[in-house]
Amino acid sequence: MHVSATRVLLLIFILKREKDLELAAKIGKSLLERNHELQQTNELLEERLNSANDQVTQLKHDLQQKVNLLQMVTDEEYDRSFAQWQEHSSHIDSLYGSLASELEASISPHSGRKQFAVGTGSADNLHVLSSTAAAISQTVLESKDSSILPVPRDRQSLTSLPVVNWVC
Secondary structure: OOHHHHHHHHHHHHHHHHHHHHHHHHHHHHHHHHHHHHHHHHHHHHHHHHHHHHHHHHHHHHHHHHHHHHHHHHHHHHHHHHHHHHHHHHHHHHHHHHHHHHHHEEEOOHHHHHHOOOOOOOHHHHHHHHHHHHHHHHHHHHHHOOOOOOOOHHHHHHHOHHHHHHHH
């Protein structure tokens, strides 16, 4: 019986090995399936990441285009405002020059500049001066950008415009 007991033990050992092999095969198959699922999930996530990166790149590009467009519009507006300022400044300088010319013409050659400076000029001189100063004030007030040159609105301040001090 000794041979038979050994055979039984050997048979039990072989059956146990088969079960172990079947279990290992099932575990291996399960691991392969899980690995396949994880690879598919990984590929899907990589596609989503690439898509999100593409969207971010596109949004950055769109944003840069908008920033560039805004910069161009801002530069054009600045250039236009500066050109308007120069035009108004030139016109105001011209009006100040006219005021100075009219002021010089209104002063009689015998009385001199000093007499006008102290206020003993004729009523006509004051009328011409007031009219010219009012024209300058109106031009400045009508300009689109009133911050170019602040002009006082009362009559007394109009007679103290810089051109009066320059001529006197």
